[in-house]
Each structure stands twice: as C-alpha cells, then as structure tokens.
Amino acid sequence: MSIRQRLLNAISFGKPAPAIRPAALLQQPAASSTATYLLLDDAAPHLQRMLLSSMQRQFPESAIQILALKILAPETGLSSLEQLLTHHRQQKNTAVRLIPVKPIYTEPGHINRFQLGQPVIFQLSAEITQTTVSPNLERGYQNLQDHFANLNKYHPLPDSNTNAGIIHAVLKLEPVRIQLLQRAKLQQCSPKQMEQQAEATLLGIAARPNSSTVRCFTPLLNWVWQRLAKQIDITGMEHLLALPQDVQRIYIPCHRSHLDYLLLNWVLHKNGFKLPFVAAGDNLNIPVIGHLLQQAGAVFMRRQFQGDDLYSSLFQGYLNELTESQLPFEFFIEGGRSRTGHLLPARLGLLSMLLSNQLRRPHQRMALIPVWFGYEQIPEVPAYISQLQGEKKQPETLRGVLKSAKLLKRNLGNIQVAFAPPIRVSPPESKQLTRHKAGLLATEVLTRINQLTQFNEGSLLALVLLDQPQQTKQQVIARFSALNQLVQHLPDNGSPHPLFNATEAIRNADARGQLSVNQQHVTIDHKQSTELWYLRNTVEHCLLLPALYLLLCQRLERPHALCINRLMRLTYPLLKAEYYLPWTEQQLTTLLHKQRQHLLDQGLLAAAKHQHWRCTAHPLVALLQRLAEGVVLRYLLVLKSVSAATYIDRETLLESCQTLGLQLQRNTGHPVAPYADRRALEHLINLLLRFDLLEEQPPGIRLGTLPRDLPKHMSQLLPAHLMQSLESRVGLRD
Known part of the structure; x- marks a missing residue:
C-alpha cells in the first residue's frame, strides 16, 4: 500500500470511505480538454477529506478535482465561479464540468454515501473575461443552484411535519x-x-x-x-x-x-x-x-x-x-x-x-x-x-x-x-x-x-427432497449438485444463480429444522415437507418449460421436435399468463431450441431415431417431470370438474376444485393441498375463460370451443394412478 493510501486510510479513521453514487457520472470522463470538479457547497475540511478518500478508493486514476465553493451564497458564488472559469480558459481548457455533491447521512455523524447531482458544463469563451458577466455564465450559475437545491431536498429520514x-x-x-x-x-x-x-x-x-x-x-x-x-x-x-x-x-x-x-x-x-x-x-x-x-x-x-x-x-x-x-x-x-x-x-x-x-x-x-x-x-x-x-x-x-x-x-x-x-x-x-x-x-x-428470482440452498433442497422424501445423503448431494449446475446455466434466465456446496446446504437446513439427517440418510417429515413445498413453488416458474419439455418427450408416442414445439406453443400463452413468464410467443421457438440443447448438454435428453428425442435415466429427469405433472394436474382438475356437468356455476366450481384438491392430497400422499388456494383457482378459471378453454354463459361455465379434446390430450401426460385417482374423485363429485 502506498504512503498516500495509508494517509487516506488514517484520514478516514479506519472506516470504509463512503461510496460516490451514481458512479456512471464519473466513469464517463469528458474530453481531455475539459476540466472536471466535484463541487461541495460545504467547506468543512473533514468532508473534503472524506470525499478525497472516496475518490481515491473508487477512481484511483481519475484526474477529477474537488472544490469547496459556497455556490449558493449570491454575494460570492458568481464571482468565484467567474474566477474559476477565467483560470481554466487561460489554461487552454475548452470547457469546465461541475458536478454538485451532497453527503447523505442515515444516522447522526454517519455518511452513507456522496450523492452526485446533474453536471453543469460551461463552454469557455472570451465572454467570461468581460467586466460584465455573460448571459451564458448567469444561466449556468442558475442551473448549478437549481441542481444543488434538488440535492438538498433529499434526506433519507422522514419529515415529521x-x-x-x-x-x-x-x-x-x-x-x-x-x-x-x-x-x-x-x-x-x-x-x-x-x-x-x-x-x-x-x-x-x-x-x-x-x-x-x-x-x-x-x-x-x-x-x-x-x-x-x-x-x-x-x-x-x-x-x-x-x-x-x-x-x-x-x-x-x-x-x-x-x-x-x-x-x-x-x-x-x-x-x-x-x-x-x-x-x-x-x-x-x-x-x-x-x-x-x-x-x-x-x-x-x-x-x-x-x-x-x-x-x-x-x-x-x-x-x-x-x-x-x-x-x-x-x-x-x-x-x-x-x-x-x-x-x-x-x-x-x-x-x-x-x-x-x-x-x-x-x-x-x-x-x-x-x-x-x-x-x-x-x-x-x-x-x-x-x-x-x-x-x-x-x-x-x-x-x-x-x-x-x-x-x-x-x-x-x-x-x-x-x-x-x-x-x-x-x-x-x-x-x-x-x-x-x-x-x-x-x-x-x-x-x-x-x-429476479434466484435459487438458494432452501429452494434447491426442496426440489430434491420433495421428489423423494427419504434418500441417502450421497443421493441428495448428487442430485443437489446436478440441479445446481442445471439451473446455473438456464438459457435466457433473468438472474444469475450461484453455486452452493451441497454438504453445507444440508447442514444448514438441518440446523433450521427443515430436514433430518440420520446417519447416512436424509429424511423429511410431514411438517418439514409443507415448508419445503412453499420454497419449491417460489422457483417453479424457472424450471417450468424444461420440465414440460421432458414430460412431452417421455409421454408422447412420437416425440419429434416439431410436434413438441407445436404443443409447447399451444400451451405457452396460458403458462405465460399464469406464471408471468417474460418471453414473447415470437421468442419461444428460439428459446425452446436453447433449452433443448441445454438439456442435451446436461445429459437429461438424448437424440433417438428419426429426429425424435428421448429422456435419459438421469435422476433429475423424473424430478422435473413430476414438477410438470403437478401443473398439468391443476389444469385438469378444473377442466374435468367442468366437463362432468353440462353447466356449472362459478361458486360451485371453486368449491368442487378445492374439495377435489384436498381429496387428491390425501390420496396421493402430497404434504399439502396444492390446489386449494381460492385466489389462485379464481385466477386460473379466469385465464381458462380468457383463452377459450372455458366459456361462461348465464346458466354457468362449460367447456370452451377451443379445443374440446384438450382434456384428453392432457390426461395422456399424467401417470395412470394419478388419472385414476382424479377420475374416481370427479365421479364421486358427480
């Protein structure tokens, strides 16, 4: 560390120097013939020292200077500014850029950061050397006063008045x-x-x-x-x-x-x-x-x-x-x-x-x-x-x-x-x-x-453990690491996902009481599974498209890329509206190509004959397929309830879906009733109406005109035992 840097550290009494924000104003330097100043309206020496320390830490190579100038004092501000500009004109500078600075306090005596205001640029000309102040100088001075006034309005604490x-x-x-x-x-x-x-x-x-x-x-x-x-x-x-x-x-x-x-x-x-x-x-x-x-x-x-x-x-x-x-x-x-x-x-x-x-x-x-x-x-x-x-x-x-x-x-x-x-x-x-x-x-x-969604240790463990509530510790570590690798490189994902240490994640979750480690086995009980289910749902939308792609590859008789893409395009508007997915329908084909390639690279998908695709024996395949099955089952829950009657009124449909959800929970051993949230069901019914999968007329709600055989196609995506359970429950409701 240089002597200058040690001196700056001593000036700040060992505390980190406040940041200067927004830094972009200083990261875009003006032309070399322009002189730039950070302008403080307070001449207190300690503020100048702290601002100097911050500049040296953030921009050690910068030539920007610091100036304490009582710019808001009318009797001295204009004349001082005129002297500064005259000096730089003599130094052959073509312009002077002044950036107002205000220290932001969040606690008494504690500066959180130095806030920069809008820069004011003075183009130098012969006018400023005249005995009368030029209109350009007066206008620039007024702009500088306005920018300082805007900064001084800002205070992080609320105004009690x-x-x-x-x-x-x-x-x-x-x-x-x-x-x-x-x-x-x-x-x-x-x-x-x-x-x-x-x-x-x-x-x-x-x-x-x-x-x-x-x-x-x-x-x-x-x-x-x-x-x-x-x-x-x-x-x-x-x-x-x-x-x-x-x-x-x-x-x-x-x-x-x-x-x-x-x-x-x-x-x-x-x-x-x-x-x-x-x-x-x-x-x-x-x-x-x-x-x-x-x-x-x-x-x-x-x-x-x-x-x-x-x-x-x-x-x-x-x-x-x-x-x-x-x-x-x-x-x-x-x-x-x-x-x-x-x-x-x-x-x-x-x-x-x-x-x-x-x-x-x-x-x-x-x-x-x-x-x-x-x-x-x-x-x-x-x-x-x-x-x-x-x-x-x-x-x-x-x-x-x-x-x-x-x-x-x-x-x-x-x-x-x-x-x-x-x-x-x-x-x-x-x-x-x-x-x-x-x-x-x-x-x-x-x-x-x-x-903005990011995976964390809790959501990754939730995905792994809810798929199989009892696993060996090595199985959990292997699946956790593979899933972490998969989500880290998801194509066109909004936020980067960090890599986590699987062993440490298990230890941390055990300390929080979210799982139990018994010798070489990791298990979750009913209470723990309900908590993990919530965490899994917070990231479900990130994996929805690759999960559905794998489910179609597994269940279609002829999983050709064109066929899969066509079915994905058919369902995507509904998925986009319900899960607030960011991609447009025009972007979908390119996105599916990228996601398929990612699944190939991660070993979850493999090429078969005649341009077909097949799922591998990778342990994440079953995990993702079951995630997609839950989404399909929720749609079928509503569609089957409607198809069981010629017309059904909205309130009866909501009650029917909630009751069926609770029955399916008990029948399938699911830790919670994932379809019993009334607001979520109302939203889903409204979306099915919007996309003509349902239609509403005075007698009630019935299946829409587009397309009537969709429940049958969706039924083929679910395992037989799940469909039998759903069909029997709908029959009981009839």
Whole structure:
C-alpha cells in the first residue's frame, strides 16, 4: 500500500470511505480538454477529506478535482465561479464540468454515501473575461443552484411535519369536498361535522412519519436482522442510484411474509434512500404496534373500498398529495401474502389510483420499482398451510406480535433482496383507459419480479427432497449438485444463480429444522415437507418449460421436435399468463431450441431415431417431470370438474376444485393441498375463460370451443394412478 493510501486510510479513521453514487457520472470522463470538479457547497475540511478518500478508493486514476465553493451564497458564488472559469480558459481548457455533491447521512455523524447531482458544463469563451458577466455564465450559475437545491431536498429520514400539511390539503381537494357535501346531506348533519369525521378518518389512514422513531429503531432492526439472517444479499441497487431525484419512486415488492416491509425499509434506509410511505392493511392497526408503524411510514387502508365513496376519495386524495410532494410509496400489488409461494394475481386498485392522480398532473414523473425477496425459511408457512386446509386466519393482535419475539431465537438462513430496473410510467391517454393501463403495468411488474428470482440452498433442497422424501445423503448431494449446475446455466434466465456446496446446504437446513439427517440418510417429515413445498413453488416458474419439455418427450408416442414445439406453443400463452413468464410467443421457438440443447448438454435428453428425442435415466429427469405433472394436474382438475356437468356455476366450481384438491392430497400422499388456494383457482378459471378453454354463459361455465379434446390430450401426460385417482374423485363429485 502506498504512503498516500495509508494517509487516506488514517484520514478516514479506519472506516470504509463512503461510496460516490451514481458512479456512471464519473466513469464517463469528458474530453481531455475539459476540466472536471466535484463541487461541495460545504467547506468543512473533514468532508473534503472524506470525499478525497472516496475518490481515491473508487477512481484511483481519475484526474477529477474537488472544490469547496459556497455556490449558493449570491454575494460570492458568481464571482468565484467567474474566477474559476477565467483560470481554466487561460489554461487552454475548452470547457469546465461541475458536478454538485451532497453527503447523505442515515444516522447522526454517519455518511452513507456522496450523492452526485446533474453536471453543469460551461463552454469557455472570451465572454467570461468581460467586466460584465455573460448571459451564458448567469444561466449556468442558475442551473448549478437549481441542481444543488434538488440535492438538498433529499434526506433519507422522514419529515415529521409532513402529515399535518397533507391532511389539510386532502380536505380541500374538490372531489373530497363534493363527497363531504353529499354525505352531510345524506346523514343530515352540517358540513363542518362531516369534515371533522373525515379528518378523523384521515388520521386513521395517514402515516405520521417521525425521524426520532426511525433513529431509535435503526439499531434495534440492525440487531434483529443480525439474529434472523445469516446473510442478506442485495442486488440491483445501481438501478435506484441511477434514478433521478425528481422521480416519484413506487416500490412494488412480492409479498411472502410480514418480514417483507421491515426488510425493504431497512435495506433502503441503510443505503441512504428516503423511507417510503407503506400501504398496510388496517388489520395491522392494533394498539401500540399500529402507532409505531404509522410513525415509520405505514398508511393504513381497508381491504375493500366499494360502497364508501367518501373513504375512496379521501384515500385517493392522500395518494394524490404524496404524488404531488414526490414522496416515495410502497405497496404490495398482490394485495396479501402468498399462501402458496406463487405470485398472486394483481389487485389493481392502488395502481389505478396512482395513474388517475398522474392523469391530473402529467408533469409529475413516476417510476415503478419491482422488488423480489428470497427466503430460505418463512416463519408463517405452517399458518398458510392450515388456512389452505380450511382453518380460519387468526387476526393480528398485540399478544401475537409479542409471541413472535421467539423468532429471534431462530436463524432463517440467507435472505436475498433484488431490485429490478424501474418502469417509467407515462400518464394514461384518458380516464377510461386508466384501469386497462394499470392491468398492463401490473403484469409487467409481476413479470419483472419473477425474472429476479434466484435459487438458494432452501429452494434447491426442496426440489430434491420433495421428489423423494427419504434418500441417502450421497443421493441428495448428487442430485443437489446436478440441479445446481442445471439451473446455473438456464438459457435466457433473468438472474444469475450461484453455486452452493451441497454438504453445507444440508447442514444448514438441518440446523433450521427443515430436514433430518440420520446417519447416512436424509429424511423429511410431514411438517418439514409443507415448508419445503412453499420454497419449491417460489422457483417453479424457472424450471417450468424444461420440465414440460421432458414430460412431452417421455409421454408422447412420437416425440419429434416439431410436434413438441407445436404443443409447447399451444400451451405457452396460458403458462405465460399464469406464471408471468417474460418471453414473447415470437421468442419461444428460439428459446425452446436453447433449452433443448441445454438439456442435451446436461445429459437429461438424448437424440433417438428419426429426429425424435428421448429422456435419459438421469435422476433429475423424473424430478422435473413430476414438477410438470403437478401443473398439468391443476389444469385438469378444473377442466374435468367442468366437463362432468353440462353447466356449472362459478361458486360451485371453486368449491368442487378445492374439495377435489384436498381429496387428491390425501390420496396421493402430497404434504399439502396444492390446489386449494381460492385466489389462485379464481385466477386460473379466469385465464381458462380468457383463452377459450372455458366459456361462461348465464346458466354457468362449460367447456370452451377451443379445443374440446384438450382434456384428453392432457390426461395422456399424467401417470395412470394419478388419472385414476382424479377420475374416481370427479365421479364421486358427480
């Protein structure tokens, strides 16, 4: 290490120098004749030293200089800037590039990073040497002031004075005033009384951000995540750093656990981003906890707005003021935690409201940021399974929250947080198209969330162990390693998948209680299998196409490539819509060719005579085929229930499928009822109707016109014992 570097380390007192973001502004140097400065508006020596240290660590070869200039002081700023430009003109420079810099504090005295603003470039000319300041210099100076002002607006901690101003503004909005007058007339009370009731409702909705609460809870959450997680891996942070500060950030994560919002806000705060306001169900507004959540940014909302126009206008007005103030917002587009591990269909209400507000203010810029969470263990899974099997969901209570403190004795393994590239949103063309555009954006968000999926030790072990609940340790290690190799090189996969050590993965899962190691055997009991089933479902979509390809090769009499491709193209639109797969139908042929080649390279597929393909005896073949069988069985469950009657009403069909799912679970020995989730079944029925596999008329639902023999073809893909079980159960239902 050089003397200069040692000196810089001493300056920073052994602490790592804060990063400079976005680094892209410095990784694209201007022409050699342009002088570049990082411009601090604070002349404090320690800030200059820290910024110098950061520059040397990130860009050791850079010639960029640091300048502390009171640019916002009108009496000195303009003249100092003029002197700087005059000097560089004498040095034969053709331009000077000034980049504003602001230190971002997440805790008192702790700089998280140096945030760069928009550069201002001054083209040097003779004008700046005149006694009167040139218009170009004045304009550039004003731009520099504006960029500093934008940076200085940014602060990662919430503003405690935000709430009162927003509530006052909401009550003055015209749609709210109209609803207040109508409700006052209906209830025969004065407008003033109605306004007081509306204000009380808004106080129940609105967040009450408090920077002191955030500061107090930061050390506690640091300790909690240190206890709960072995490691937290964060990817995609560069997308947030590159997003301009004048864009409202709408974070849209998948929803697996109550830990999600704590985790996302902690990650954002630790990385110096402003904490978002978070939409939360009013079921969480319980004594003590609800108050603390509101102070951390929780916005409480009812599950249903229908039938209460005043409440709807108040909530939309509140969102409108958040948009106007460009405050970040976070909501779970699925509307609730997934009970199965699959993404749930989107609830469009909040997204439609945000788009409606943007329609009123087309100048406001907005970006949707999809977020994915990957867990190796989720504490709520046993409760999810109980609910799928018919038990009633227990309401959230203070006692329940206090009891959950026992989780701190457990370690949930590695946790992954991934941010997708933001989706820039333009206003809808008209109010009538708002919900349609919300649907398109929601599909894009869910697709990007699924693209972020990464395998972890838990999901790989789930795939291996659920295929055969009892195996030797060597069998598990061999299958785990082979599966890890297979998924690491999946063609056109959105996220890279790391390699894991199989022996270490088994040891870690054993410590978490997810499996049992008995001498040389690895086993899972009923409780463990239910937990692993959830983890398997979180990655099922990544393996769906190769799994279905292998199933077709195994079950078709003549598995010719053209025949397989034709059947895959026939089913792909339905799979794409249900599993939010990213590829277009035009990309499918090329993708299938790549996936077939990958299966050949991994030894799962082999060429046969007459351009046919055959499955090998590789142990992963049966594993993947059974995964695909589960998908086919779910479609058949619905289609067979419909075909058993001329017409069947929607509610009866849902109940029939749920009952059949539970019966199949007991008959096949499956650890859970994989088809008993009502929302997932409703989504599937809607998709089958959309693709004309079913049709709905006044008497009810019946098989569609395209094609009627599809259930027969799908039946041929399943093993005989599974079809016999399904047929007998459908017969019993008849």
